[in-house]
Amino acid sequence: MISLQRLKPAFWNHADDPGNYSGLNLKRKWKLIVLLTSILALSPLIIMTLVDFNLTRRTIETESNTRMLNSLHTLAGIMAASLSQNPSTGSALDLWQDAFHQLNTGPDNDLFLVDASGHLVTPSFHYDRESGQATLDTRLFTQTGGIVDWQTPDGTAVLAGYARIPGTPLTLVQLRQADWLKDLWLKPRLKLLWFLCVSILLILLSIMGMATYLVGRIHASERRRIEALHHEEHANRLASIGRLASGVAHEINNPLDIINQKTGLMIDLLTLGKEKSPDQRLLPLAEDVLDAVKRCGTITRQLLGFARHMEPSVEPVDIEEVVSQVLALVETDAHHRNIAIQVSPIPAVPGFECDRSSLLQIFLNLAENAITAMASKGILTIDVSREKTDQVTITVSDTGKGISPEDLPKIFEPFYSSRNDRWGAGLGLAITYGLIQEMGGDIMVKSVVGKGTRFVLTLPVKATRPPASDGSLHLPGSGIPVEPTSKDTPQGAMHVTKQK
């Protein structure tokens, strides 16, 4: 069964497989190809064989019938000649005895004589001498010779040849079992039939093999195409979010500064002005407004920063700032789901550089992933540490539902998603993996079902290589090397190594 499972092509069972999207039912296509090609290839072969079969049978039947009739007529001629010299029943019986021995008779090759009234003159293997008349075909007594099919009283289908002995009322009858002819043509044909069956099997196998190969190729290219499409869609989505964010931030900045200056003027009037303040509470109130304006300013600046760093470029990055930017983006969602976010103090990493937007995206994907895994209630922990001088270790863990050991190796594959909705396209972790790979980093997952999941990523302090020049992300294929970590890691721990 295992080997059968392995033989099954990738497109066979996945109705929701991305390669089977866009109305391409590849399983049905495969069946259609196999059916049509089989019909085209096999029908001439089968038809030719059948025609040959029938032709051979008919030729042999006709030939042997003629031969049987001829020999009966010859025998009847000889008997007639003898009887004309000595016309008595006794001599007829003698003649019959001779012929009987000559023809090597038996139950399958019966020979007897009947007279004009239908009575058997000689014994028969199939008929009694007394009751024979009623069951014999009447044609025997009216015609001079021929071949007919009939059934004997004991139920055997026979081929009956008969010839009138000229000058006498007697008719010579030979009965042969109907299927005796089969031996003549069927046996050699059976060998051919075997040969036909083996060739049909080979042809079918090769057709199936070719169809599987072709449809497999279609499936693979379709999958690649859709992966690229999804990737583009994702990139476009990010870019439009960026444009929207910067547009909103810009438009808000102007009215925000009007509030800022007007309130500032109020404070100025209260502090620098000559008149005495009408109410002592006005000044702190105005200062509160200014504080709120400052907070709004921070948010719009963060939005602008998020939008600005859409193009990959290696630059010095403050991890703390990136983390706070991500938290600002996921905080509301986390709050709605009753999820607490814990961030341990982030150590300063002088000289840390990478593509800022990539780091932002990685944090965002991991944080969103963690929040989704928890659904409601839980703790999202982000921890940044520096265990080696040239490496930064970032841990993002949740107390969510966890990932089963079977699913664990698949989570970085594109289109793997535990969510069923269409936009949980299952690209988040694949993109994360690609980004980390581009940075020259490494990611490790530990998960216990029901307890939670922990992603541990290590990034080099100095970017080892520049991001892809075309700005594209490299999604991992299905062949991500996944190997179990050492035995002391928790259940379901997997380590995804860097691809060279």
Place this chain on the structure above:
Amino acid sequence: MGLKILLVDDEQDFVETLSERLQMRDMDSHAVFDGKTALAQVQSHPPQVMIIDLKMPGMDGIQVLRQVKQTHPCIRVIILTGHGSEQDRKICMDLGASAYFQKPVDIDELNAAIRQGPGNGPPNPSGADDFNHSFNTGCRQT
């Protein structure tokens, strides 16, 4: 009266308030609402410091900055915008702006930038040259 300042911004409400606040800080500030008026004002009553918004109908802030720097290199220009990108910032600094602020701006920071001159902003040798030039050659006009 203190420094002569010309504010250029199409947001009238904003620029008038800011002007008033600067006046309260002993500056001779005056607000105009578009680039053309600003350039005319520079010709007739050249200020010492200009505060310019980048995005304005008609002539935009970068054009105003370029023309002012061509005709009056000794006027210090501070850019104050709600639409600033990293690229805009670079262009402005290359054109000789002394400082670049993103709205909403803190009045004390702006005040400091106006009084201290180009040293307050990011390192900008050309701006510093202009500043020194204006003092050394006496191109400062009244």
